[in-house]
Amino acid sequence: MKLRIAKQDDLQTVVDIYNSTISSRMVTADTEPVTAEDKLDWFLHHTESRPLYIVENEAQECIGWISFESFYGRPAYAKTAEVSIYLHKAHRGKGAGSAVLKKALNAASGLGIRSLMAFIFAHNEPSIRLFQKFGFSEWGHFPGIAEMDGHRYDLKILGKELKEGETF
Numbered sequence: 001m002k003l004r005i006a007k008q009d010d011l012q013t014v015v016d017i018y019n020s021t022i023s024s025r026m027v028t029a030d031t032e033p034v035t036a037e038d039k040l041d042w043f044l045h046h047t048e049s050r051p052l053y054i055v056e057n058e059a060q061e062c063i064g065w066i067s068f069e070s071f072y073g074r075p076a077y078a079k080t081a082e083v084s085i086y087l088h089k090a091h092r093g094k095g096a097g098s099a100v101l102k103k104a105l106n107a108a109s110g111l112g113i114r115s116l117m118a119f120i121f122a123h124n125e126p127s128i129r130l131f132q133k134f135g136f137s138e139w140g141h142f143p144g145i146a147e148m149d150g151h152r153y154d155l156k157i158l159g160k161e162l163k164e165g166e167t168f
Helices: 007-017 040-044 096-107 125-133
Strands: 002-005 052-056 062-070 080-087 114-120 136-149 149-163
Touching: 007 052, 007 062, 007 080, 007 136, 052 096, 062 096, 080 096, 096 125, 114 125, 125 149
Parallel strands: 080 114
Antiparallel strands: 002 052, 052 062, 062 080, 114 149, 136 149
């Protein structure tokens, strides 16, 4: 498994993987599929220091992606980032999440990130367990902040302070 910087040609694959999570109401607050055009600005806002990575298997097939995004857009938060991990449905629940999160954590320390956060629905227990396994703890809880299909859902922010030179 390896990471590479996403190219614009990868955007449709990124969107397809993202859209495959919407119906579960477990991963994203989008309620309808998005298009590559919808996500183009998001894609273009990724930089060398806040990249979008494609996760490839040994056959160089995309099995998922990792996104780092700046938190809150103010200079004082420059060393803080949000991480998002999305896996192709064929690779979910098979241990790939641990391998990908490990890659994300190792990449983050090289990007000047000191504080890493993940925004996860409180009912998404598999993702919460995954991040906790790597030392993330709850930094915030927003009760009933999301509404989908007439139901309200809590959002948790999990965070981890990275130590310089730390590897996973």
